[in-house]
Amino acid sequence: MTLHIDEALLDRVIAATGAASKTMAVDLALREMDRRSTLMKLASEGLGLRPDELREEIDPAYDLVEMRRREMPAPYGRKPRSR
Amino acid sequence: MAVSPVLADSSFYITSMRRRQDPLKALAVAGASRDLAVCGVVRCEVGRALKHENTRRQFQQIWDVMINVPTDNRLWAQVEQLLWTLDRNGIIVSLTNAVIACCAMRIDAMVLTYDADFWRIPGIRVTQKLDY
Numbered sequence: 001m002t003l004h005i006d007e008a009l010l011d012r013v014i015a016a017t018g019a020a021s022k023t024m025a026v027d028l029a030l031r032e033m034d035r036r037s038t039l040m041k042l043a044s045e046g047l048g049l050r051p052d053e054l055r056e057e058i059d060p061a062y063d064l065v066e067m068r069r070r071e072m073p074a075p076y077g078r079k080p081r082s083r
Numbered sequence: 084m085a086v087s088p089v090l091a092d093s094s095f096y097i098t099s100m101r102r103r104q105d106p107l108k109a110l111a112v113a114g115a116s117r118d119l120a121v122c123g124v125v126r127c128e129v130g131r132a133l134k135h136e137n138t139r140r141q142f143q144q145i146w147d148v149m150i151n152v153p154t155d156n157r158l159w160a161q162v163e164q165l166l167w168t169l170d171r172n173g174i175i176v177s178l179t180n181a182v183i184a185c186c187a188m189r190i191d192a193m194v195l196t197y198d199a200d201f202w203r204i205p206g207i208r209v210t211q212k213l214d215y
Contacts, residue, residue: 035148039119042145043111047138051103058100062132064093065198071177073170 087208088118088150090187092196093128096142107145113195113213120150122186124179152186161185165204174203 003026010022019025049057091110099106110119126146133139152158162178162185169176176184177200184204187194193208194201201209 036118039145039148040111040114042141042148043107043114043119046105046108046111047141049105049138054100054105055103057134057138058097058132059134062097064097064128064132068177068179068198068200071179072175 086117088120088190088192089113089195089213090120090122090152090183090190090192091125092183092194092198092201093125093132094198095195096125096129097132098197107141109213117193118150120152120186120190120192121146122152122183123154124182124186128179150190150192152189152192154182154186158182158185158189161188169204176200176204180204 005026010025013019013029014022014025017025017028019028047054047057089110091106096106099109113119126142129142130139133142162181165185166176166178166181169181180198180200181204183194184201184207186192187207193210195210195213197211201207
């Protein structure tokens with residue numbers, strides 16, 4: 001396989017990524033392009049659910065805010081109230 | 084100059100779906116100009132809220148191709164430092180929010196969230212909107 005690649009561009013990619021070789025730099029760049037295009041394809045397609053199905057997909061008993069609130073300790077320095 | 088990535092918090096995914104909106108399609112808007120990121124806490128918090136395996140798989144697929152911020156020992160040290168500092172300044176935040184905030188700081192990402200507590204954490208950029 002013969003590739004014609006802009007040498008200055010390849011040098012910049014090697015410098016930016018720390019790739020150990022030109023082959024590795026090309027491999028990294030292709031993988032990154034593949035990742036980005038897959039990401040955009042999946043995001044654009046969405047979940048494929050109707051509006052009501054989106055709402056019903058989340059367990060109604062799941063209360064994220066309350067779970068996070070319960071994680072919080074009493075403010076620093078305040079002793080818990082004794083019984 | 085590179086544009087900062089967006090790290091969507093669990094509250095964004097969950098609130099969007101409860102509002103009958105597809106969070107992935109909303110992220111596609113941001114993704115056109117910015118990279119998208121996720122971290123282990125968000126994956127776990129959203130994943131456990133989903134009813135069906137198929138939907139979980141769809142989320143896993145897209146999360147796998149986002150920037151996954153590693154929760155390594157260095158990050159845990161940053162989280163500990165952040166919590167220690169905030170506690171002593173009277174700012175109490177949950178451990179999960181602190182982890183997500185430190186993940187965002189690690190990659191200089193903007194946090195997309197509906198959880199108001201993130202606005203109390205100094206050093207991170209927070210937004211509720213995706214109109215880039």
